[in-house]
Amino acid sequence: MSVISANPWLMLLAIFVINVAYVTCLTVRTILTLKGYRYVAAAVSFIEVLIYIIGLGLVMANLDKFQNIIAYALGFSVGIIVGMKIEEKLALGYSVVNVTTANYELDLPTQLRNLGYGVTHFPAYGRDGERLVMQILTPRRFELKLMDTIKQIDEKAFVIAYEARTLHGGFWVKGVRSKKLKAYDTDEI
Structure with a gap:
């Protein structure tokens, strides 16, 4: 630590890097907690606190320099x-994607099922008449791929995606066909 204390640039870098690591752990741990991964969140919190104590110690010992506070x-x-970027890459959990289309001829539910998605569809009525509404549950890591697929098949479809909090029964309990979802390329549609 004396090498870091002797060099003001190293001190700034150390404070910055330690705090990036701490807050990254804090953010990931919070998200893991909210998604129900309690044991993983507990392990991350252990690392988080160790980093926090080191970083806070560095800043508290060097509060006389304003640049250290700025680095923190x-x-x-x-x-x-x-x-947040790490959480995006992990893409934990599931998304529900609701799709509304006026174009029945495309048979979007069948096309999506053939790609491995579980699709529940039903008729609905909107301002401009009859519509086909689909509800699709997908692992979050496939959400963007699903959105791209829908846009390529029906660019006028109205799409809303949101996070699913609790799952029970149905298609997904029997097993996700992730291999099939991974296998196709949206450019081939």
């Missing part, structure tokens, strides 16, 4: 972004 705050901000 900047590290906090960057850590939130990094944590």
Whole structure:
């Protein structure tokens, strides 16, 4: 630590990097907790607290320099972004995608089922007449792929996606056909 304390640039870098690591852990742990991964969240929190104590110690021992406080705050901000990016890549959980289309001829439910998605569809009535509404449950990691697929098949479809919190019964209990979902390329549609 004396090498870091002796060099003001190393001190700034250390404070910044430690706080990025701390807040990244904090963000990921919070998301894991909200998604119900309690044991993984507990393990991440252990690492988070260790990093926090080291980082806070560095800042508290060097509060006389304003740039150290700025490095701490900047590290906090960057850590939130990094944590959110990690969560995006992990894509934990499921999304429900609701699709509304006026184009029955495309037979969108069958096309999506053939690609491995579980689709529930039913007729609905909107301002401009009869519509076909589909409800599709997909792992979050396939949400963007599903959205691209829908856009390629029916660019005028109205699509809403939201996070599914609790699942019970139906197609997904029997097993997700992830291999089939991974296998197709949206450019081939």
